[in-house]
Amino acid sequence: METVGAVGNHEKEDHEKNSSHSSPQEHRSFAEFAKDKLDSAGRELRRRLPMAGQIGAHLMHPRRLLLHSTPTLQTDVVLIFPKGLPDSMLLWLLQKLRGSRPRLRVCVRQHASSQCSAFYITADDDVLLQTAEEVHLPKLLKPEFGGGYKEFTVRDMHCFQKGTSASDLLNSQERGALVKHVLESARAEPGDEHALEPALTLRPGQSIVPACVSRGVIASMFPLHDRVALESLRKKWVKTLFSPQPLDEISEYFGVKIAMYFAWLGHYTQSLTVPAVVGFIFWIWLGTANDNWKDIAYVLFSLFNVLWACVYLETWKRYSNVLAYRWGTLDQRDDLLVEPRPLFQGEMGISPVTGRPGPQYAAWRRRVWRHCVSLPVMLLCLSFGAATTFALLRAQDWWESTLVYFSWVPRALLAVIIAVEEEVYARIARWLNDKENYRLETKYENHLIVKIALFQFVNSFMSLFYIAFYLQDMDKLKEQLAVLLITRQIISNLKESALPYLIENLRLAKICVDVFGAMSPSKIPTSTQITEMFEKRTNSSGEPPETLLNGGADDLERRDSEPVVGQKVIHQAELESQLFKYEGTFAEYLEMLTQLGHVVLFSAAFPLAALCALLNNAAEVRADAFKLCHVAQRPFAQRVSSVGSWQHAMEAMVAVAVLVNCALIGLSGPVHRLLPDATPAQTILVIVALEHVVLVIVLALRIAIPEIPGWLATEMAKVEFQRREAIKNAHAPLLSECPSQDDVRPSSRISPRTVTPTTPKQNDKPPKRVFVGKIPEIPPFS
Template identity: 40%
Template sequence: MATLHNKVGAIIQDGIVEGQRFALSSDLWRYASTSTHCDLLITMAFSNDDVENKQSVMWLVQQMKEHEPNLRVEIRYHRLNSCYAIYLTADYKSLLKGAELCHIKKAIKSKFGGGMRDFSFEEAQFFAGVEGKNTFLSPMERTLIVKQMVDMMRAGKGGLTLKLPRRTISFTEGTAIVPRLQSTNVVQHVSALHNTEFLKHLQQKWVTSIEAQPIDQIKDYFGTEIAMYFAWLGHLTTALWFPSLLGIVMWFLGGFKYKNNPGDKQDLYQLISDICFVLFAFFNCIWSTIYLEWWKRVQAELAFKWGTYDATQDSYLQDPRPAFQGDYLAPNPVSGRMEPFYPAWKHIVVRYVITYPITFLCVVGMFVAMLAVFTVQDLADFYFSDSFFFHWICYLPMIVYALMIVISDKIYRRLALILNDWENYRTDDEYEDFLITKIVLFQFVTAFGSLFYIAFVLRDMKRLQETLATLLITRQVTQNIMETVVPFMIEKLKLSSLTYKMTRSMSDGSLRRHVENVRNKRQSSVEQEESPRTPREGLFTLGSPVSPEGQEVRQRKGLETEKEQPRTLSSIFREDFSLKTERLPLPEFKPSHDSNPELTQAELESVMSVYARPLDDFLEMFIQFGYVLLFSPAFPLAAVCALINNLIEIRVDAFKLCNTVQRPFGRRVKDIGAWQKAMELLGILGVMVNCVLIGQSGLVQRIWPELSWGGQILIIVVLEHVILAIKMIIDILVPDVPHWVRIETAKQEHFRREAFKRESRLLSHTQTPSSEQQNNQPEPSTPDAGPRFNRLDQLNRSKRRSITPMVRLSSFTRKPRKDSDDNCID
């Protein structure tokens, strides 16, 4: 017994000691140092074979040197997850060329017409602020450009092969290299690093503040796609105030006492409840229409303000998405550049033979399973509702149904991604639109199927009210917890576990001394960063890719230099060349001095989960809007619950983006995409559902006690057509684009035309009558030469095309150019 007691005591003592080490080592990630700047971070996957790790990273860097020789590449070893990471940074000249490739819109100088236009490298001097290399492109734009460069690195003619000790990875002609390495688990993540200084400032104004959302700052940091989602979420939250206030009034006024049996007593209280039910259903139809039309105008204003108003392009003008796989390379019918080609008939075969039947079977199967659960629920209520010992059985069917929804959603989500990949869409917009369609169809059945069954088959309004309240409240609470608390705790526990494993070889005293040194070093660096910025507190900018303190120094130097003499693009390019650092030795082997490991912010972010797109966030709000619109006459407080949830949801989603996931790559969008169409279809369905609820309400039964089934259908159809007509009239009377936006876009187009006329007249005066004189015409040596010479130079180079990654394929040959056709800033 004494021996057992000693063993138990030793186990407890060892557990306490290891727990102390676990808590102590976790300070290493809490006080991680800020990483040096890079535009893109590629993290290689962990492998037990160190030779394979070195070969894979060396091979990938070699491909980068061949495809994008101007990229600055640094290799570092991440001790936290025992893998290599590639830090990529682009010089200003490459970024400007990439800005044209990514169709980034920038402001034109006022003397050339003003307004926003796609950036053109050959006309760089026409764009406002192009001389400021630290401010012209935001960090998000820099990251998007470098990611586009990396994604468009494709295997040339004959393909590529990566030979590793335990496997061989082949790349067919036209295959994107980095996405292929991701799919084969050689590359783990491609991510953008957070700007910790600006992120801290953004959290103070967004996560912990009750003021209006800083949408413009969100756009600058996370991109227009995520900013558009939060603008839409804030707009929906504002619109929910109207049904919430009306719902509270009607709830206390009518109480919504539902008459399910013909023999129930008819009293004044029941009459008021029936009237409130019908009025609330009418209000829902009109409110949803006004809300949707109002949002169209708001998003048009935001798109114009952000320069994405005319961002929609034909699919042939868009670059293929990195994961798009073609059978062979073929010229684009519009641009003529070589790119992967996939026959259209294969899309049709996969979509109609495989995808649609599987999706239909999944939706029908879920609906049948729901009916089976309700049947079992009725049987359980019939046999065990009055039993004292077995009454708990009545709750089992709904518990099983809730678990079935959660599990089926996860399984179907993976299936939808697999089916969408099989369909092999060429552009990101097509891929996302069809993915949204698949997911929304299935989620619609799981979220609303039971409510439709109760409302129109069972016709039990009391049960509909209880079910809607239960689904709405429980879904909102559980989703907020699963979105924020659980991922945050998992991430922090994972980081603590990794730092604990990393410091296992250190003694207790060495670990304490090292953690204390790291803590003191971090605190002193924070004090040094904050001290010079005290008088300028609140001044944050995203224009510079360097650290905040270096940013201010460079900006001051830049202003002083500009006062002395005007800077030209050529001088800026020469500065970039002179400042270019040599690549680190390749590979950077695992350091031998592991006794004092110190973590960086890049290592922490590389192990965080990925936030690909706001699809799940949109889906959550779409279902919530459906609950409020379709069935809230049965439960008027649904809008109140949704309003309270959204006030929390904004901060929950903001916290998630700032603390628990990697920094996402924000796409440039002009609206909410396919979700706009889905919301409009839901609005039409809401009119139909509310009209049916009105048709079978107690008020209609009071007015026409002997109304037949056919008469009830007639009332519903007439009412539905009247409301849809009102909805259409509102849609016609309220323009989707505000009048001032139309005027401003027209002004910009007018200014551009007038500027073009002036430039054309100048060109006509500069042209000489003989071709010899034209050939002897001096060309500008820099892109900052006057507009007259630039226009003339453009005419002489009319056949030159903008450079794209596909041009560098060995299967694509460019016609030889004369010396006179050379670009002066190439």
């Protein structure tokens, strides 16, 4: 065989040599001749330097590694540990996760590129289904059972669409979220306090994994990407500029919270077309109109922008309710039934609602901290920020009037100080929020929004208020607003997408060099060697010997099979661990809230503000999508019913806009020119009356536009009627009165003879009806 291969290679080389010495006349064109020469040169280079072509290709296009890496199969969540973490901590965490109830399947690997240890975690189908029932995951019912969303139960699995198996019923983002829930349910027991010292001191009842993530014991935790679904999303979402966003696919892949943000951003961007067109026409018309008409247009445009913002917010409420109904989150469970956030701290006790053990924290302690510590610190920070900005603006005026030269110095200093203040205050706000110790994630985020949004408002708009109401210089206000709006948008896009993308490509290029070039293949340990090492250490610690994978040797060979030592491979999980962590939608919402303030607060001073915002947001949608699909690790999915407190923040911004625009109308001159004989007192009365009229109109619009559209209310009633009819046909009296949040049947409490039917297999016959006394056992609907 070797002789035949050698002869074949010599023939191939002779053929290449002949083709390389062929003349241009033998080719149909000079381009084909040049192409043939380049191809032969490339073959010769690859023959002499086998790795050169591979390394060069990866260095030129390092992101190809994400497509050509070895898929990490049967893994839902990956835990990455920092380099140099003591083996004792890894072994303790491994034993805790392996011994958790319900049991997880954990595989240990060491990444060749970073020399970091990693846990690859998944769970069996029965564990995932039980966890889905525990977290009350809503799933679609079959039409014959009434349709719509219903909280999942294992007993009624056959009633749900695709309810034949866990692989059909649960998608990849739901599997990742369920495994994360199981990880967070592993809590410290008495005697575990010093297991992770000095990095972390645990308290009995504390959730172990979130505490490790917050203190750096775990460097990162993320679910793996589904390559097929991600590539489909890239084609439909990132690579298209003018097609609608595939919101349903975004919700299915990234979760409802991220899909709701992109739906809001798309709706906001579309709504900006109205003030953008009107503002552009107003800007053109100002160049030809006389002063009298300019004053009238100034007043009308200010009022128009405020009313537009109000209508936009109300239409978004309606649209968000439609999306929440489509994605099964419109009717959220009661707050007292929701599991506490993983970092919630408290003494272990019995919940008065569920009767289960859980951390308890007195509400009065939170109120004392909030009023005695958080509020004074917030006021102090706000006062310091406002005073600093005011002092720098005064210094800027003095510099421009006295020194004249280098007028950019105070402006640059102001920009730097504002950026530093924002970063420092964000850390203070998060620390205060952590100390307030909120039980629910929604409460925690809502109070964080209040803290940071207030400071952002003062920091971002202090200079504009100073120019508008202290200097009363409309030309300077126009320039300052234009500079702030445009520069913040450019810097934000570069910072959020372009810079991380560049850094990430450099990381991937370094992996190419390390693994395919500089690093010796014989030095790359395989996961089998790592498993043997951990087994020895586990056995020496007194634990019974068993494989790191909780399924035995067969599963180990199936999930952790690797080529022999010396063959260069990079696993999908290893590459994704090098991506940036997605920090959530908080920063994006905050950026858009500031932009909305620039559009509606001082809109008449710069009529093109809405047009600039529209152009920016058209690129922002794709930039944020690009960041999610190309730059960041896959985030864990979260279920929300709306944008939360950001809706209240935008409504507050519109209320402030009414006051600011009416005050600008009175101070900037239109009222004085339109009513020259009015006294100052009469002018104030006119402005106050105008303000009250606008507020009444805004209130009337909120009342006139219902939050739930009529057709949606009809559809919800139709589904409810179909469910009641399904129950009536099954002869189950009064079950329609059971609340959807509870999966408790009165019959199961009365009779101890309740029989739970097993979930039928795909080819089995439909399940038979099981009777408890005289009441048939059927799924509860409401």
